[in-house]
């Protein structure tokens with residue numbers, strides 16, 4: 131039965147500092163490294179061994195993938211990196227402190243920016259220090275100025291359908307190391323979560339989530355590998 135493993139990167143420096151991150155490239159903390167290694171040990175312990183990997187273009191997800199694969203003895207498997215698995219772009223909120231932003235704009239407004247389905251945060255200004263236009267990894271890519279979950283789904287899902295699903299369908303055990311909101315986008319689709327209910331879905335760092343697929347490539351309900 132094809133198996134899909136979703137893992138959100140381990141704690142990042144800006145998770146620790148409680149700052150909006152999005153597409154900004156932030157590395158793992160020591161705790162994040164430990165979470166990634168623990169995820170790999172869990173894969174090995176439960177004998178859920180990936181044969182093909184996908185990740186984003188962001189350091190925190192790439193390192194999480196590599197640390198987990200190394201701990202699982204699978205550093206050698208093929209991997210593909212793609213911007214479509216990046217975190218949702220946090221627009222003009224990038225770099226701001228989440229608590230300070232809530233104090234300034236109110237908890238309700240920040241909840242809308244963070245968890246509403248289709249209301250994007252304010253756009254990133256072109257002159258912002260967080261503008262990624264000159265980052266070589268995004269050469270040729272139309273970098274968004276902000277993204278709601280809906281907009282994130284609009285780039286994650288076509289990639290899932292065109293590129294990841296066919297790999298899974300040929301019988302590979304696929305691991306996707308990505309981000310809170312790119313994984314919420316995928317889980318919304320795979321678990322058929324409504325636009326209203328997706329608000330409540332939180333994805334913890336470094337905790338492998340499994341989808342088993344049946345012979346018609348329909349996903350069963352997801353579960354945490356630690357509970358299997």
Ligand SMILES: O=C(O)[C@H](O)COP(=O)(O)O
Pocket residue numbers: 149150151152153217220244309310311
């Ligand atoms: O980009 C970020 O700030 C985090 O990775 C996810 O943030 P969120 O919990 O506000 O969606």
